Amino acid sequence: MGEPGAGQEHVVVIGAGIAGLLTAAALARDGRTVTVLDRDDLPDAPVPRPGVPQGRQPHLLLHRGLLAIEELLPGFGAELLAAGAVPVDTGELAWLGTGGWAPPSHQPHVLLATRPLIEHVARRRVQALPGVRAVGGQRVTGLRRDGASRWLVDAVTAGWSDAPPPPPPPSPGRSDAVPPSSTGGAASPPWPADLVVDASGRASRLPTWLAALGRAEAPVEEVDAHLGYATVRVRLPAEHVVAPGVVVLPQRGRGGGIAVPAEGGRWTVSGTGAGEQRPPRDLPGLRDFLAALRDDSLVRLLAAGEVEGDVATHRQTANRRHRYDRVTGWPDGLLVVGDALCAFDPVYGQGMTVAALEALALRRADGAGRLGRPGVAARAVRTCVRLGELPWQMATSADRVLAGLPTSRAPVSVLAGRWIAEVDRMSTHGDVEAQLALSRLYQLAATPTSLLRPRLVARWLRARVRGLGPPVRRPPVLRDELPVVARGPVGGAR
Ligand SMILES: Cc1cc2nc3c(=O)[nH]c(=O)nc-3n(C[C@H](O)[C@H](O)[C@H](O)COP(=O)(O)OP(=O)(O)OC[C@H]3O[C@@H](n4cnc5c(N)ncnc54)[C@H](O)[C@@H]3O)c2cc1C
Incomplete structure (x- = not known):
């Protein structure tokens, strides 16, 4: 031009x-x-x-982001898919939040790809x-x-x-x-x-x-939680994995991590942590870091694949x-x-x-x-x-808790924080509606007032009277965790 x-x-x-x-x-x-x-x-x-x-x-490109990009560049999603991006139902991710595992659900698909490909x-x-x-x-x-x-x-x-x-x-x-x-x-x-x-x-x-x-x-x-990332690319044969991805959210005093597939049969496996909990920069250190998380899925994923290249760290967060x-x-x-x-x-x-x-x-x-x-x-x-x-409000209030920084004492913020914790507790005890409401908020597809819908409040009241269900069980991540009869043909879903 x-x-x-x-x-x-x-x-x-x-x-x-x-x-x-x-x-x-x-x-x-x-x-x-x-x-x-x-x-x-x-x-x-x-x-x-x-x-x-x-x-x-x-x-990860949230579903709302994908829709917005489609408006600007129609056919973008199809082109990304054709270039090897992996479509994933985010409700099927193995997701360990601060309160426990999210129940499996069905949510809009997102496309997983490396940042350079996007x-x-x-x-x-x-x-x-x-x-x-x-x-x-x-x-x-x-x-x-x-x-x-x-x-x-x-x-x-x-x-x-x-x-x-x-x-x-x-x-x-x-x-x-x-x-x-x-x-x-x-x-x-x-x-x-x-x-x-x-x-x-x-x-x-x-x-x-x-x-x-x-x-x-x-x-x-x-608001700086001094969060650090340490990431490796892993070639992971599809037949070894049944979860479409794993997220372990970092908590105050504890690290977290994420493993998601991308184009070319590769996964990115990362450790994340704030301040003293930041993951180390070398592979043996990253392995030890992932092994010490609340769940061992990420270190087992790493062990099931072949690491390509060195550890990439990032701390400007x-x-x-x-x-x-x-x-x-x-x-x-x-x-x-x-x-x-x-x-x-x-x-x-x-x-x-x-x-x-x-x-x-x-x-x-x-x-x-x-x-x-x-x-x-x-x-x-x-x-x-x-x-x-x-x-901004969502990220900074979560980071204040993560980093032990002073949080807002305004009554409305305190009440909102307590209510979100209650909805999260319902979700981690199997309430899919609570999970979807939280997920829509985190995916920027709803406003905080959507958490006050009468149906959700009624479910909370019912749980107060009848008690919560049992905590959601950890979903299988690797194929060898499935009972032998359920393993089925190679490449099947959870
Ligand atoms: C570790 C990490 C993980 C992330 N994960 C996610 C995620 O999962 N999902 C998500 O939505 N977002 C994620 N992000 C955020 C995401 O990368 C950015 O928010 C998003 O890409 C928008 O960035 P940007 O285009 O504003 O800036 P950038 O992507 O940083 O691009 C800025 C561009 O400006 C150029 N530039 C800078 N200075 C000059 C100059 N003086 N002259 C000319 N060019 C210049 C740079 O070369 C660069 O190309 C992540 C960020 C980090 C750090």
């Missing part, structure tokens, strides 16, 4: 991660060119890349949209006004990746004024833009850029949100999405889904191309902050 033609509106999206790609899809329209810049050289294959250090960690399929689809291009090897270093309503996005080449970057594309429409680079790499001509979207993830430099534009600092909220909604005089034509706006502790699997919902919200705010108009970007930023509110 060439440079934007005369009279074409130009949108520059900083960052070709999930949030940047989905935003590009949301904003693509006739009369507009969208350029997505990334500091990495963008690979043609689904492989991890340095700019997304979380790329080797497990990534991103690869999304990037291929987005680049095929008319007027959209993704340009790698461009590390954005600053943002300036060019007159009253346009932007200049400063970038350097070769600032990040080890591989030599491609030469910048020919750019008749671009200014020749090259600012000096203060961050290494060769300065490239700035990218003029009518709209700029920061989707550069946790590494976003937007606070610095806003300060340079003379705006007051946005308050930053942070704080919940952090920038309250850009509180900045007075927010610049017109500037937007911010994804982890650059609000990053969540990833153990709750919300980041990609929230990014997809934000992209949909921007498409709505854009309407017939209104996003560049005065005041519209500020309103859109406020909408995106609001969209993150529920997942």
